[in-house]
Amino acid sequence: MTAHDRIIAPMGSRPAVLQMQSVDKTFNGGVVALRKMSLNVNEGDFISLLGPSGCGKSTALRLIAGLMRPSLGRINWEGGQGKDDLGVVFQEPTLMPWTTVARNVWLPFRLRGQSYNSVKDRIHEVLALVGLEKFADSYPRELSGGMKMRVSIARALVTNPRLILMDEPFAALDEITRQKLNDDLLSLKAKTGATVIFVTHSVFESVFLSDRIMVMAARPGRIIKEIKIDAPYPRGIDWRTSPEYAAVARETSDTLMSTLAPGEVH
């Protein structure tokens, strides 16, 4: 652990950030996307929502982001939700193609009426954090897929949000880039102490990254098990190749498989 790293309290003694209390989401036409989902998010948590497609993991994220309203139940921010409490990374980089990398990262500040010059230092600091300080004046189209994703992450981090939501951010990237970004994400998390909810359908990714995995099942979408991973951060190649990692991955995989009805084709 480097001197810059923030100390994150051990699980069990972390202050709460957000609570989902038995949230249901039913879409028009009666499709139950989510049933009785409860989740306590605490400061410094790295939570993965893991499940097959249709298990409501993205719906849960959209509910937390406030892009949808729960049909039943409630979502409470500890101390109310402030304007900068949330950072989001989508599956696509979702950058504005008509402007530069630095100005894309400026967006959250710009929407609060802060001029570019007043936050320039912070923007460059975050770009340096994701390793893109040299590309501040590039246009998104000039970057590779992985680099675009880094810009997207920088934009989510720039306001120091209390909670960062990531919706399968690396699913469209190649395996090598993906591993690199997973490593970098963990070191970013160590530096910023961010709280993350990470949606994925990859068992290995979730076991590598998170300290809490919420295994979800489909029809109706629900959490079936929480798996806690005590392995200490920083995690790297040692964790990825350790027997504990393999054991947790096995357990997670088995849990996931048990949710699929016998004979069901996916």
Place this chain on the structure above:
Amino acid sequence: MTIAETQATASETGSGPIYDADEERFARAQRIEAIAKWVVPIVVLSFAIWWWDRIVVWNEIPHYILPGPGLVVQTLFEDRVTLFQSLLVTLQITLLALTVAILGGVGLAVLFTQSRFAEMSFSPFAVILQVTPIVSIAPLIFIYIESRMVGLLLCAWIVAFFPILANTTLGLKSADHNLRDLMSIYKASRWQRLRYLQLPSALPYFLGGLRIAGGLALIGAVVAEYVAGTGGIGTGLAYRILEAGYRLNIPRMFAALLLIALTGVVIFSITSLISHLALRKWHESALKRE
């Protein structure tokens, strides 16, 4: 020295040929195509003009039926004062109409995307104005509107504004869904959403509409003047054509026609250039790929 030997020496010295014969041929073909892009249209056009001249000369066609290209250019030069004055009038109407079309088209498009009720209420009018041929509305316009200039302007505007309205509306609605979600997450106001997301997203669509509208404004101005007929001072090119037709001054008809065509080409080039300059840094349509 044989090829094998050349390659051997090259790899030994480390400064071998960068191209092989195939690549060389490909590069040559590309160079030829780059030149041909400019040369071929010019040659074909020149040939067409020459052919026109020959047809007139060989068939001894009298100039009051079909003047040769030389005579047209000569007339253009001799009548330059009258013709260019008329050109200025036509240009003035075209550009004014285009300006108002841009303001009205973009303004209405913004209104339509901000308010569903505004769209429901006004889009039928826009469509009706668009689908009704301008030649059939124009006589009425000149009955109700006293000022000839305003009447012409209105006609040209009716023709020109719809592509801008339709394209800009489509563009404003085409903003990326995830970016829209991001705007909601950061609690952007309506104005911020419009300014930072929808307007930039609509820019390529708007510019596409502008290119169409530029040509249409000219057509609108010319057609309206045909309908308006004689009108004392401040007559445009269309009236010159009508007038020359009455006098069987066919070369002047051609000269005026040539000016209108050239004006159209210039307007299209300028709007294309604007579009290119605005989009070259980021939009797919303007990017060069290796």
